Amino acid sequence: MTIRTRRTAAIAAVGLLPLLAACTGDDAPGEQQNTPxxxxxxxxxxxxxxxxxxxxxxxxxxxxxxxxxxxxxxxxxxxxxxxxxxxxxxxxxxxxxxxxxxxxxxxxxxxxxxxxxxxxxxxxxxxxxxxxxxxxxxxxxxxxxxxxGDVCLNVDTAWFEDQGVEPPSTFEDLTDPRYADLTVVTNPATSSPGFAMLLATVDAFGEDGWEQYWADLSANGLKVTDGWSDAYYSDFSGAGEGGERPVVLSYATSPAFTVTEDGSESTTAALLDTCFRxxxxxxxxxxxxxxxxxxxxxxxxxxxxxxxxxxxxxxxxxxxxxxxxxxxxxxxAPLAEEPFDVAPGEIDAHRDEWIEQWTATVVG
Incomplete structure (x- = not known):
């Protein structure tokens, strides 16, 4: 099973954030050129x-x-x-x-x-x-x-079956003590999937609730890595590389690349109620x-x-x-029917603020 590495991407170097936030422009939709x-x-x-x-x-x-x-x-x-x-x-x-x-x-x-x-x-x-x-x-x-593509939490279905535990299906499930020390995600300050999950929780829990959600998730044994490759291949039990955590932040397409040799099933699944498009x-x-x-x-x-x-x-x-x-x-590898979403303008206006709040809440 091989999954090609998608972006283990740096959201932005900390030193560049003020500079980039200061850039402005007047790119009016009416200027669009539709002449190929x-x-x-x-x-x-x-x-x-x-x-x-x-x-x-x-x-x-x-x-x-x-x-x-x-x-x-x-x-x-x-x-x-x-x-x-x-x-x-x-x-x-x-x-x-x-x-x-x-x-x-x-x-x-x-x-x-x-x-x-x-x-x-x-x-x-x-x-x-x-x-x-x-x-x-x-x-x-x-x-x-x-x-x-949809950034979603993925689970190692084979691990949960072996343990006789029902897999989680929602963000809220992951704060349940039954799932303590099982989840690994990527840092939104250093990873585009990580930032996508942060945005999903902003939409899911609102301005007044997303920080508390991350505090609860962190208290339940959350592990954070800098990039997708480390989270998926080093920590995720479903990658076949010896990882110990059966819940990982990845993509909705990832289970298409963990299909058994006979093609009958995948050993992982995406939680489609946790996706950001x-x-x-x-x-x-x-x-x-x-x-x-x-x-x-x-x-x-x-x-x-x-x-x-x-x-x-x-x-x-x-x-x-x-x-x-x-x-x-x-x-x-189906896409989520109702992925979480945050408007581009809102992302641009609050990116640095949200990342700083996340860092203070989860990393300390």
């Missing part, structure tokens, strides 16, 4: 290099980018800028001299910060399915959703010298071919819900 590069523009018009800046978890099947290069006459230069948090930090700090032409991997927990810093030139391809445009989010109208976007970087090339690459990332390639390579759902999914995902 015409198919007939041809190789001569689009020849040259287009630079794609991504987080470290970007991956497509062999030959996928080459097919785009063959069809357009462009050469794609790929720059991996680090985890999701580092990526946004770099985009903001280099807004006046962009790292490339297109960025992929800014998610809905970070996007409003990048928009406020005028990182993007608003653009969306024409003809996107409604399931894609519905994921844009208020204030993010100039970005293009590429994939989505992440959406990852692509955008044209403001100040690019190659806007036509950049728009052509965004068009490609939103194409049916790339959308169908996402589940097997990045273990996220394609943004376009009309795209066929791997057969096992329907059974073992």
């Amino acid at each position: 590069v015409p198919a007939e523009s041809g190789e001569a018009e689009l020849s040259g290099t287009v630079t794609l800046v991504t987080h470290d978890s970007f991956a497509l099947s062999d030959g996928m980018l080459a097919s785009f290069e063959d069809e357009t006459g462009l050469t794609v230069e790929h720059v991996a800028a680090g985890d999701a948090g580092t990526l946004v930090n770099q985009l903001v700090l280099t807004a006046d001299s962009p790292l490339g032409d297109v960025v992929y991997g800014v998610d809905n927990t970070f996007a409003s910060r990048a928009v406020a810093a005028d990182v993007f030139e608003p653009y969306q391809p024409e003809g996107l399915d409604d399931s894609v445009t519905d994921l844009v989010g208020a204030g993010l109208e100039g970005l293009t959703p590429i994939d989505k 992440q959406v990852e976007y692509a955008g044209v970087l403001a100040g690019t010298d190659n806007p036509d090339r950049a728009r052509a690459l965004v068009d490609f990332l939103s194409s049916p071919e790339v959308q169908a390639d996402i589940p097997a390579n990045m273990y996220m759902y394609p943004a376009d819900s009309t795209v066929e999914l791997p057969a096992e995902w329907e059974q073992f």
